[in-house]
Amino acid sequence: MHHCLLIPELALYLVHLLADDRPAWYDSRYLRNSGDVARLARVCKALAEPALDVLWRTQHSLSPLVMCLPSDIWEVTNRGKTISFKREPTPSDWSSVKKYAQRIRSISQPACFLLPRLDDAALVTLMTPSNFRLLVSLSPSS
Numbered sequence: 001m002h003h004c005l006l007i008p009e010l011a012l013y014l015v016h017l018l019a020d021d022r023p024a025w026y027d028s029r030y031l032r033n034s035g036d037v038a039r040l041a042r043v044c045k046a047l048a049e050p051a052l053d054v055l056w057r058t059q060h061s062l063s064p065l066v067m068c069l070p071s072d073i074w075e076v077t078n079r080g081k082t083i084s085f086k087r088e089p090t091p092s093d094w095s096s097v098k099k100y101a102q103r104i105r106s107i108s109q110p111a112c113f114l115l116p117r118l119d120d121a122a123l124v125t126l127m128t129p130s131n132f133r134l135l136v137s138l139s140p141s142s
């Protein structure tokens with residue numbers, strides 16, 4: 001790889017170009033090429049961090065964070081519409097969530113975006129004081 005791609009600002013700019021290859025009228029909250037950016041994050045060590053930053057910057061639900069927990073903790077129910085916990089997450093279970101939560105800069109939940117919603121019990125678990133600290137870190141640092 002050319003050494004110029006190791007400049008963080010340039011690498012991030014290039015990943016944004018890949019992610020946002022769409023017409024000007026397209027809603028900027030949605031990545032058109034998220035699959036390509038995800039593949040880039042998996043196959044290129046030098047561009048993995050900027051690619052993950054772009055992928056996680058805006059989330060449309062808390063569901064992707066919950067799905068970072070080990071798979072024995074959560075399940076998708078109600079024909080793929082709801083995520084519920086099968087057991088309470090332990091402190092060590094939250095490590096992967098922490099890794100990705102720090103990359104999120106905004107969360108929205110547009111009606112047209114089809115991600116499973118969290119059931120009430122899962123939402124209560126996320127909002128307990130110890131777990132809520134993870135979500136507080138979602139706000140950008142100044």
